[in-house]
Amino acid sequence: MQVFYKKLVVILEEYKRKKCPLCGNENPKKIREIDDLSKPLYHFGFGAKPMYAKKYVCTMCKYEW
Numbered sequence: 772m773q774v775f776y777k778k779l780v781v782i783l784e785e786y787k788r789k790k791c792p793l794c795g796n797e798n799p800k801k802i803r804e805i806d807d808l809s810k811p812l813y814h815f816g817f818g819a820k821p822m823y824a825k826k827y828v829c830t831m832c833k834y835e836w
């Protein structure tokens with residue numbers, strides 16, 4: 772159980788750091804966070820702005836994830 776918890780923390784840390792899976796870039800200034808317009812999460816109704824899933828773009832290698 773302890774091992775599982777540790778693994779989970781590592782995964783969360785990895786997610787927070789926003790490391791590019793392609794080139795390994797983890798400089799937050801070189802990673803842009805944008806709305807993924809192809810993945811609307813939910814909509815609050817008429818006139819409301821829909822929420823989109825976030826995706827990241829590495830400005831070093833142009834990879835999106």
Ligand SMILES: [Zn+2]
Nearest residue numbers: 791794829832
């Ligand atoms: Zn990259």
